[in-house]
Amino acid sequence: MIKNYFKIAWRSLRKHKGFTLINVPGLSLGFGCSILIFLFVQYHLEFDNFHKNADRIYRFNTEEHRDIVDYEAAVPPGFANAFKQDYDYAEIVAKSADRDNWLITIEYGSEKKQLKADIAFTEADFFKIFNYPLVNGTNDAPILEPNTALITQSLAKRMFGDENPLNQDFVLENNRTIRITGVLQDIPKTSLTQAQMFISFETLKGYDDFLASEGWGGINSSLHCYALMRPNQDIGLIEEQLKSYVQKFRPNSKNVHHYKVQPLSEIHFDERYSGGIDPKTLGFFL
Numbered sequence: 001m002i003k004n005y006f007k008i009a010w011r012s013l014r015k016h017k018g019f020t021l022i023n024v025p026g027l028s029l030g031f032g033c034s035i036l037i038f039l040f041v042q043y044h045l046e047f048d049n050f051h052k053n054a055d056r057i058y059r060f061n062t063e064e065h066r067d068i069v070d071y072e073a074a075v076p077p078g079f080a081n082a083f084k085q086d087y088d089y090a091e092i093v094a095k096s097a098d099r100d101n102w103l104i105t106i107e108y109g110s111e112k113k114q115l116k117a118d119i120a121f122t123e124a125d126f127f128k129i130f131n132y133p134l135v136n137g138t139n140d141a142p143i144l145e146p147n148t149a150l151i152t153q154s155l156a157k158r159m160f161g162d163e164n165p166l167n168q169d170f171v172l173e174n175n176r177t178i179r180i181t182g183v184l185q186d187i188p189k190t191s192l193t194q195a196q197m198f199i200s201f202e203t204l205k206g207y208d209d210f211l212a213s214e215g216w217g218g219i220n221s222s223l224h225c226y227a228l229m230r231p232n233q234d235i236g237l238i239e240e241q242l243k244s245y246v247q248k249f250r251p252n253s254k255n256v257h258h259y260k261v262q263p264l265s266e267i268h269f270d271e272r273y274s275g276g277i278d279p280k281t282l283g284f285f286l
Contacts (some may be wrong), residue, residue, distance in 0.1 A: 037285050044277050046190045047268040051131045053228055054264055058235070060225045061273055063258040071272040072221055075259060078214040078249065080225045089238050090227035094125040097204055097211050098195065098222045105171040106159055117155055119172075120195035121204040121211075129228045130193070136166060136183040146202040150182045155196040172199070176206050192267055216249040227261075235261045 048054060060079060064070040080095045099119050106113045124144045135153060156165040165180050172178050178199060187194060205212040211223050242259040250257060268276045 041282060041285055043190065044268065044282055047276065048190065048192050048264050050188060050190070051129075051264070053129075056229045056231065057129055057264040058227050058229055059262050059264065059267060060227070061260040061262050062219055063260060064219070065256040065258060066254065072219050073267075073273040074219050074221050074223050075225045076216040076219055076249070076257075077211055077223060078216050079245070079259070081214060082245065082249070083225075083227070083242075087238070087241065088230075089233050090229050092125045092128050092228040094123040094129055094226055095201060096123070096126055096193070096224050096226070097121040097201070097208070097220075098224070099207075103173050104159065104197075105174065106168075107171070113159075115158055117158075117196045118194060119197040119199060120193065121201050121207075122198045123201045126198070126226070129226050132187060132193075133185050134182050135185055136164075144200065145181075146200050147176060147178050148181045148203075149178050149197055149199040150184050151180055151197045152184050152186050154186050156180075156183050173207070176203070178203070192264070235263075 048057075051057060059073065060075045060083075062072045062075050064072060077095075080093050083090070084093045097120065099121070101116045102119050104115050104117055134150070151159070151165065159165065159170065160168060165183055168180050169177050170180070184198070187196070201212075208220075210218075211220055238261050239259065242261075245259060246257055262270065262273070267273065269279045269282070271278050
């Protein structure tokens with residue numbers, strides 16, 4: 001019976017060739033476009049939803065009020081430790097400073113191998129907030145010590161080929177020697193963080209005095225602060241409490257800060273803070 005249906009359909013298509021030439025390619029194009037749009041929407045909706053406690057992860061942002069309002073996905077260097085000391089809203093707070101395209105030098109006797117990678121200087125607690133699993137190394141605070149780093153599997157391959165990267169040394173930006181203490185699974189493309197290397201935050205002192213300080217004099221867009229909040233926190237109340245930091249740490253500044261607490265689920269969709277896509281655009285494709 002089904003075979004007969006196919007025969008009838010085939011004869012009909014051959015008989016009405018003009019109809020076929022218009023409708024079959026159109027139908028195929030429609031299916032193809034629908035699949036592409038579905039994959040596009042799915043990609044954006046999956047951002048950072050793989051973390052164990054994604055619903056309790058937040059980033060601290062800053063609205064800088066001057067003649068205009070600037071939106072920074074960053075806070076002053078002293079913010080993280082001040083928040084940890086002054087409030088008990090979060091279980092864990094950690095800083096991370098991104099640096100793109102930094103030079104890595106590996107020496108093999110008299111030979112040198114050089115390549116570039118995106119890196120992040122991170123506090124060890126960063127890996128208690130986000131789930132970026134180790135595939136090789138120790139899970140016990142692997143980047144607590146200065147001048148130590150974790151690298152992704154792909155970067156390990158680029159740096160050392162099939163050789164074991166653990167406890168290998170390299171020179172970062174022709175400045176200091178860093179030792180590898182662990183290898184991470186490759187970071188998913190749907191992750192806020194796209195660093196290929198994570199270096200102990202203490203090491204940052206050798207590269208940027210301001211970012212490594214506890215200062216409040218300004219903001220660098222590369223310095224981010226994240227928190228794993230305790231369950232059922234009132235974010236509006238926390239932002240209200242943070243207003244006191246303006247008078248406490250920046251009383252004479254004409255650049256007035258408003259510190260905001262943003263859920264991880266909103267970061268990719270907030271273009272004010274360099275998010276990946278506007279929700280209205282995603283809604284249009286849906």
